[in-house]
Amino acid sequence: MIQTENLTKQFKTTLAVDRLTLQVQEGEVFGFLGPNGAGKTTTVRMLTSLIGPTSGKAIVNGFEVGKQDTDIRRSVGILTETPGMYDNLSAQFNLEIYASLYEVKDPKGQIEKYLRMLGLWDRRNDEAGTFSKGMKQKLAIARSLLHEPRLLFLDEPTAALDPEGARLVRDFIEELRKQGRTIFLCTHNLDEADRLCDRIGVFKSRLLVVDAPARLRSQLFGRKVVFHLHAPAPGLAQTAQALPFVQEARLVDNKLLVTLEDPDLHNPEIIRALVGAGAEIQFVGELRRSLEDVYLQLVKAA
Amino acid sequence: MDKIKTILHKEWAEVFKNRMVLFATIFLPLMMTALPLIILYATAGAETGDFTSQMPKQFREFCPEGLTGGECFQYYIVSQFMIMFMMIPLIIPVNIAAYSVVGEKTTRSLEPLLATPITTAELLTGKNLAATIPAVIATWIGFAIFAVGAAIIAKSQALLGALLDPMWLLAIFLVGPLLAVLSVNFSLMVSSRVNDPRVAEQLSSVVILPLLALFVGQISGFILLSRSLVLIMAAVLLVIDLGLIYLSVQLFERETILTRWK
Numbered sequence: 001m002i003q004t005e006n007l008t009k010q011f012k013t014t015l016a017v018d019r020l021t022l023q024v025q026e027g028e029v030f031g032f033l034g035p036n037g038a039g040k041t042t043t044v045r046m047l048t049s050l051i052g053p054t055s056g057k058a059i060v061n062g063f064e065v066g067k068q069d070t071d072i073r074r075s076v077g078i079l080t081e082t083p084g085m086y087d088n089l090s091a092q093f094n095l096e097i098y099a100s101l102y103e104v105k106d107p108k109g110q111i112e113k114y115l116r117m118l119g120l121w122d123r124r125n126d127e128a129g130t131f132s133k134g135m136k137q138k139l140a141i142a143r144s145l146l147h148e149p150r151l152l153f154l155d156e157p158t159a160a161l162d163p164e165g166a167r168l169v170r171d172f173i174e175e176l177r178k179q180g181r182t183i184f185l186c187t188h189n190l191d192e193a194d195r196l197c198d199r200i201g202v203f204k205s206r207l208l209v210v211d212a213p214a215r216l217r218s219q220l221f222g223r224k225v226v227f228h229l230h231a232p233a234p235g236l237a238q239t240a241q242a243l244p245f246v247q248e249a250r251l252v253d254n255k256l257l258v259t260l261e262d263p264d265l266h267n268p269e270i271i272r273a274l275v276g277a278g279a280e281i282q283f284v285g286e287l288r289r290s291l292e293d294v295y296l297q298l299v300k301a302a
Numbered sequence: 303m304d305k306i307k308t309i310l311h312k313e314w315a316e317v318f319k320n321r322m323v324l325f326a327t328i329f330l331p332l333m334m335t336a337l338p339l340i341i342l343y344a345t346a347g348a349e350t351g352d353f354t355s356q357m358p359k360q361f362r363e364f365c366p367e368g369l370t371g372g373e374c375f376q377y378y379i380v381s382q383f384m385i386m387f388m389m390i391p392l393i394i395p396v397n398i399a400a401y402s403v404v405g406e407k408t409t410r411s412l413e414p415l416l417a418t419p420i421t422t423a424e425l426l427t428g429k430n431l432a433a434t435i436p437a438v439i440a441t442w443i444g445f446a447i448f449a450v451g452a453a454i455i456a457k458s459q460a461l462l463g464a465l466l467d468p469m470w471l472l473a474i475f476l477v478g479p480l481l482a483v484l485s486v487n488f489s490l491m492v493s494s495r496v497n498d499p500r501v502a503e504q505l506s507s508v509v510i511l512p513l514l515a516l517f518v519g520q521i522s523g524f525i526l527l528s529r530s531l532v533l534i535m536a537a538v539l540l541v542i543d544l545g546l547i548y549l550s551v552q553l554f555e556r557e558t559i560l561t562r563w564k
Contacts, residue, residue, distance in 0.1 A: 084412070084415075097311075101418040140414070
């Protein structure tokens with residue numbers, strides 16, 4: 001769906017995007033994370049043919065950026081950082097404009113479908129300027145979907161929304177994923193990325209890393225398993241540490257913290273070893289690192 | 303073509319929802335129409351006899367044949383205000399066109415619009431027509447009202463014939479639209495390059511200066527508007543308009559507009 005090779009954008013003295021090489025597969029929700037000014041919006045603008053690259057190549061939906069720009073714009077949907085609706089026109093008229101520009105075959109039907117789906121049908125005749133931020137965002141989402149694009153770029157879709165509005169938008173993205181659409185999601189909200197994205201790319205002018213959130217956590221921090229013990233005997237940490245697959249084992253109060261490469265595979269064995277050493281295990285859990293930890297570690301290192 | 307129509311409808315729906323713009327579009331032509339009619343009516347009593355022979359030679363040359371001295375005086379005064387008609391197609395589009403791109407920048411609606419498969423030529427044609435058509439129609443309606451009013455007020459066919467001389471018809475129906483195109487494209491160019499709607503309107507207003515110069519030139523006697531001068535004006539305007547249309551398309555750089563705007 002998206003394939004870039006050394007995609008670069010230079011604005012006079014600022015290198016906004018530096019040799020971005022990336023692939024996004026069909027049906028994937030790809031999270032594009034990075035601090036403010038990292039070049040995320042510039043990347044989206046290049047991939048939607050709004051601006052041209054300085055060098056490098058990008059293929060979007062089979063069309064090449066810079067050569068088949070109109071085809072790209074016709075085939076993708078974009079939710080820009082701000083909704084950018086015509087405030088003194090009705091919600092329906094706003095969508096009619098875009099349905100016509102995207103040459104939608106059944107504009108009335110499509111407009112009704114998405115306004116109903118997003119709960120705005122009863123407000124269709126109201127001016128967009130009277131809508132709350134969340135409603136405007138939903139209207140903008142409807143606008144980006146009118147022509148049924150298989151690839152959707154969402155630039156900070158829940159920014160500036162209250163928790164309820166953000167939840168609604170997230171649920172809708174989840175719904176779009178179920179429909180098999182490919183979503184390129186720029187977000188600051190790491191919890192959102194963790195929940196929605198199949199893979200994430202951490203970006204700061206250049207791509208720092210790309211992987212599934214869980215795998216990134218595991219690669220950067222390993223996976224920690226916590227054994228809650230009843231009156232732990234001294235030397236239990238050494239027993240665990242002696243096992244070849246254990247990276248680190250520490251006893252803190254009544255908890256034994258063990259870093260493992262693959263807990264799913266090694267937990268039974270370590271439990272057997274601990275029980276054999278006289279440990280009374282109350283329960284076992286995994287200590288999850290947040291995506292925020294992953295993100296901060298990567299961005300700081302960059 | 304459908305995309306141009308869409309932009310046209312969108313612009314009109316937005317612009318004419320603003321009552322001040324609607325007021326300006328209606329008020330200006332009405333005022334420009336009323337002024338020469340009031341003057342024509344007020345000066346009707348000035349005719350106290352034929353003093354053509356007492357008039358200076360230069361003034362007699364200005365008068366079409368068959369007018370009495372008083373009618374010549376009326377024709378002279380009203381003619382000065384007729385140039386005002388040509389201000390309508392210059393001023394009205396400034397309101398609409400100067401805001402049209404920078405307005406979309408301020409409301410952040412430009413990026414989603416440019417993300418659609420619309421071409422720059424389609425977008426600018428739609429915006430062009432949206433500002434040009436009301437200006438031209440307002441000018442023509444204003445002149446039609448003037449023509450009807452003059453037919454009622456003018457005391458002789460000779461005076462009416464002079465006021466509705468083909469020179470004025472050329473000026474209104476040929477030069478008028480060309481002036482509107484000039485004003486719109488100049489305003490669009492400014493609107494594409496600035497980031498503040500107020501700056502856009504201020505800079506775009508500069509476009510009326512050449513016509514003001516013509517007005518002053520005619521009043522002071524330096525320029526005498528004639529059929530040939532109107533035709534020369536039309537030819538020059540046509541060349542300028544074509545150049546401005548080319549320039550406004552060239553200066554509408556999507557990338558610069560999007561990335562410069564903060």
